[in-house]
Amino acid sequence: MASHPSFNDNTSNNESFADVLERGLASPRRRRLIQGGLGLSALASAPVCAPAVAAAASVQAGSPTLGFAPTAMSMADSVSVPEGYTVAVLHATGDPLTKADRPYSNAGLDDPESFGRRVGDHHDGMHLFYLSDQGRFSAKAARRAVLVVNHESSADAQFFHPKGQTSGGMSGKKFSQFGGKEGWDGGARPGSEVVKEILHHGVSIAEVRFDAAGVPVGYLQGSALNRRITPETPVVVRGPAAHRADIHRLFSTRHDPTGNTARGTINNCGYGYTPWGTYLACEENWAQYFNIPAGGRSADAKLTESRRRYGVARSPMPEVLPAGYTTQSQGWFMVADAPDRGQRFARWNISAHGNSAAEDFRQEPHTFGYNLEIDPADPRSVPAKRVAMGRFAHEAAVVGIPAAGQPLSFYMGCDGRSEYIYKFVTAAPWDPADVGRGMAAGNKYLDEGRLYVAKFNDDGSGEWLELSIDNPRIREFSKNGFAFENQAEVYVHTRLAADAVGATKMDRPEWGAVNPANGEVYFALTNNNQANRSPQQVNAANPRSYVDDGKPDSGNPNGHIIRFREDSVRASAFRWDIFLFGAEEGSPAGSNLSGLTAANAFSSPDGLWFSPTTGICWIQTDDGAYKDETNCMLLAAIPGQVGDGGPIEVKNTNAAGDAVLSTQSSFLGATLGEARLRRFLVAPRGAEVTGLAETADGRAVLVNIQHPGENSRPLQGARDFSPEGLESTWPANGGGLARSYGAGVRPRSATLVISRKDGKRIGEA
Numbered sequence: 003m004a005s006h007p008s009f010n011d012n013t014s015n016n017e018s019f020a021d022v023l024e025r026g027l028a029s030p031r032r033r034r035l036i037q038g039g040l041g042l043s044a045l046a047s048a049p050v051c052a053p054a055v056a057a058a059a060s061v062q063a064g065s066p067t068l069g070f071a072p073t074a075m076s077m078a079d080s081v082s083v084p085e086g087y088t089v090a091v092l093h094a095t096g097d098p099l100t101k102a103d104r105p106y107s108n109a110g111l112d113d114p115e116s117f118g119r120r121v122g123d124h125h126d127g128m129h130l131f132y133l134s135d136q137g138r139f140s141a142k143a144a145r146r147a148v149l150v151v152n153h154e155s156s157a158d159a160q161f162f163h164p165k166g167q168t169s170g171g172m173s174g175k176k177f178s179q180f181g182g183k184e185g186w187d188g189g190a191r192p193g194s195e196v197v198k199e200i201l202h203h204g205v206s207i208a209e210v211r212f213d214a215a216g217v218p219v220g221y222l223q224g225s226a227l228n229r230r231i232t233p234e235t236p237v238v239v240r241g242p243a244a245h246r247a248d249i250h251r252l253f254s255t256r257h258d259p260t261g262n263t264a265r266g267t268i269n270n271c272g273y274g275y276t277p278w279g280t281y282l283a284c285e286e287n288w289a290q291y292f293n294i295p296a297g298g299r300s301a302d303a304k305l306t307e308s309r310r311r312y313g314v315a316r317s318p319m320p321e322v323l324p325a326g327y328t329t330q331s332q333g334w335f336m337v338a339d340a341p342d343r344g345q346r347f348a349r350w351n352i353s354a355h356g357n358s359a360a361e362d363f364r365q366e367p368h369t370f371g372y373n374l375e376i377d378p379a380d381p382r383s384v385p386a387k388r389v390a391m392g393r394f395a396h397e398a399a400v401v402g403i404p405a406a407g408q409p410l411s412f413y414m415g416c417d418g419r420s421e422y423i424y425k426f427v428t429a430a431p432w433d434p435a436d437v438g439r440g441m442a443a444g445n446k447y448l449d450e451g452r453l454y455v456a457k458f459n460d461d462g463s464g465e466w467l468e469l470s471i472d473n474p475r476i477r478e479f480s481k482n483g484f485a486f487e488n489q490a491e492v493y494v495h496t497r498l499a500a501d502a503v504g505a506t507k508m509d510r511p512e513w514g515a516v517n518p519a520n521g522e523v524y525f526a527l528t529n530n531n532q533a534n535r536s537p538q539q540v541n542a543a544n545p546r547s548y549v550d551d552g553k554p555d556s557g558n559p560n561g562h563i564i565r566f567r568e569d570s571v572r573a574s575a576f577r578w579d580i581f582l583f584g585a586e587e588g589s590p591a592g593s594n595l596s597g598l599t600a601a602n603a604f605s606s607p608d609g610l611w612f613s614p615t616t617g618i619c620w621i622q623t624d625d626g627a628y629k630d631e632t633n634c635m636l637l638a639a640i641p642g643q644v645g646d647g648g649p650i651e652v653k654n655t656n657a658a659g660d661a662v663l664s665t666q667s668s669f670l671g672a673t674l675g676e677a678r679l680r681r682f683l684v685a686p687r688g689a690e691v692t693g694l695a696e697t698a699d700g701r702a703v704l705v706n707i708q709h710p711g712e713n714s715r716p717l718q719g720a721r722d723f724s725p726e727g728l729e730s731t732w733p734a735n736g737g738g739l740a741r742s743y744g745a746g747v748r749p750r751s752a753t754l755v756i757s758r759k760d761g762k763r764i765g766e767a
């Protein structure tokens with residue numbers, strides 16, 4: 003979780019009883035919900051009305067049956083899976099995509115520019131695309147395929163360099179783009195380090211090698227289909243024809259004063275794929291990479307208010323940084339020893355030093371925060387920023403079940419504390435003849451459409467509120483010098499438009515997923531802290547908040563998964579309930595509302611995905627609240643449907659359990675029990691589990707292991723990266739793998755291939 007910021011930039015009054023205070027810099031730590039036996043036994047007496055629906059009552063005819071024994075919690079530096087399964091690495095951080103580059107040294111010795119030709123770090127969302135013999139996307143299995151992977155964050159960039167990151171007075175400490183104690187101290191950065199840190203970001207595309215049974219066994223080094231999209235790759239800026247000129251004005255920078263093009267993508271976390279066969283790389287925590295150096299000019303009040311709402315330049319640099327003071331960003335613009343070729347470094351400095359936006363990079367942050375569409379079948383295609391889908395901290399963009407002649411809908415989360423869930427509905431009706439038409443189809447479907455934000459009502463209903471300049475609440479919105487002038491500004495300052503219409507603040511929306519059996523939409527709400535979800539700030543869709551002896555990190559530390567059903571893609575209303583509450587199995591019923599046991603207890607759901615072959619709902623965690631008992635994990639669930647449970651009353655208490663601080667009614671789905679919810683995989687130390695893809699026959703599943711060993715630095719003296727100083731040495735240590743992977747001992751993010759010794763489909767009986 004240290005790779006993830008936990009800021010709240012939403013100080014709107016939406017759905018709270020009180021104004022939310024501005025947060026400090028330090029990234030809050032998620033904590034265990036209940037600490038110590040006293041609180042545990044006391045809270046156990048807090049009454050709660052559990053759903054009265056029997057678990058078995060709602061199992062649908064034809065539902066799959068889970069066919070593996072639950073994997074035990076583990077804190078080993080190893081991947082754990084059930085008996086009968088095999089785990090191998092497909093690729094890992096730094097693997098070369100070309101034949102010209104050497105194998106990754108894993109010792110900080112690689113050519114910096116080669117990072118633009120290697121697999122990036124922090125593997126995240128991904129998808130497997132089969133290609134026809136004509137080289138087009140194929141919706142069916144085919145002989146060839148490419149794996150597209152997001153590379154989210156450089157929070158562990160110390161592993162790229164021989165002795166970690168170096169900068170004035172901070173040698174050996176880990177810099178973080180997220181500010182706080184681990185932030186950058188303002189000293190000059192060496193170009194050799196910064197180039198690696200920039201170029202490893204983005205997306206990798208690698209042709210997959212299959213064995214005779216169609217199980218991926220690696221990637222094809224040197225394939226003409228291999229490609230990297232980095233923060234420096236040229237992209238086009240697209241949006242509705244009627245608003246394109248206004249959009250391009252907002253993208254104008256010294257790099258391209260016309261704003262027709264922009265550079266690259268960054269902090270790609272969740273993802274999406276389209277029915278026509280392209281990939282959507284979602285830009286999540288892009289706001290954290292920019293800053294204004296000491297003495298630099300800020301922007302006008304309007305831009306300043308938008309930056310505040312997005313967390314851009316959250317901690318501007320003072321003239322002189324006091325001893326021990328650190329600030330946001332990685333200091334990429336403070337490179338003294340390398341030419342700023344193509345303003346590759348200057349673009350991260352957003353001070354308004356020119357005469358207009360076209361002469362500096364004050365608008366560079368406007369060029370991030372979108373879904374970037376990529377055609378993985380065509381290495382020469384130019385990716386497109388799909389501005390009409392809005393600008394926020396994009397998590398996944400998941401498409402509803404396509405129906406010919408009907409519009410398509412994409413569901414999207416904005417991952418920040420108390421942020422929102424959005425939906426984009428295409429203007430064009432779906433035409434299956436567009437399968438394989440690449441970026442041309444993207445222009446048709448993703449440039450024109452309507453953007454909505456979700457309001458979850460306490461009676462179990464919900465509404466989609468359109469984000470349109472024609473809405474008086476948006477047209478008349480005014481805050482700290484910010485007002486909307488046109489629809490392009492609604493797309494680019496989406497969070498403020500969503501504030502204006504009264505969207506519901508959620509507990510950090512992560513991935514969405516659509517159940518192929520019934521079209522219901524699921525969203526992981528990973529967690530929230532007490533400062534942003536106090537017992538007085540709960541609502542039916544986010545009903546939990548515990549106060550743990552006044553510690554600021556209580557609240558909803560274990561998260562939940564919400565789901566909703568629409569009557570049609572055009573519907574503006576929906577019905578929702580809560581699918582699952584994360585909890586530790588020993589927690590009392592008042593917090594363990596879904597009746598979790600040692601076989602399926604989890605905390606902080608993040609990745610979500612329904613297998614199209616088995617219908618299993620896979621749940622991944624990125625957790626800090628449960629890590630004293632287990633590493634992060636992957637679980638398999640067999641859901642029913644919205645409404646299969648019933649109403650509940652959540653009593654929010656203090657940790658001692660002697661005071662009920664609030665009571666909130668909500669709606670909870672049927673209890674799954676161990677028959678329908680089981681832990682499948684546990685990750686190595688320090689890693690989150692993220693990214694899911696599957697072969698067309700369901701006989702192999704790909705899973706990403708991100709940032710193993712991310713807590714190495716606090717172990718002290720780890721600058722020499724000896725095994726003793728590292729939290730993890732995976733995957734080189736071979737933990738849980740069919741064979742060890744790669745050189746050295748430093749931990750690396752990687753894509754796993756999970757297959758079954760009996761050749762059956764993953765997870766099924």
Ligand code: FEO
Nearest residue numbers: 271286397417512
């Ligand atoms: Fe990058 Fe919201 O997880």
Ligand code: CA
Nearest residue numbers: 271272512608
């Ligand atoms: Ca995520």
Ligand code: CA
Nearest residue numbers: 006608624690
């Ligand atoms: Ca995450």
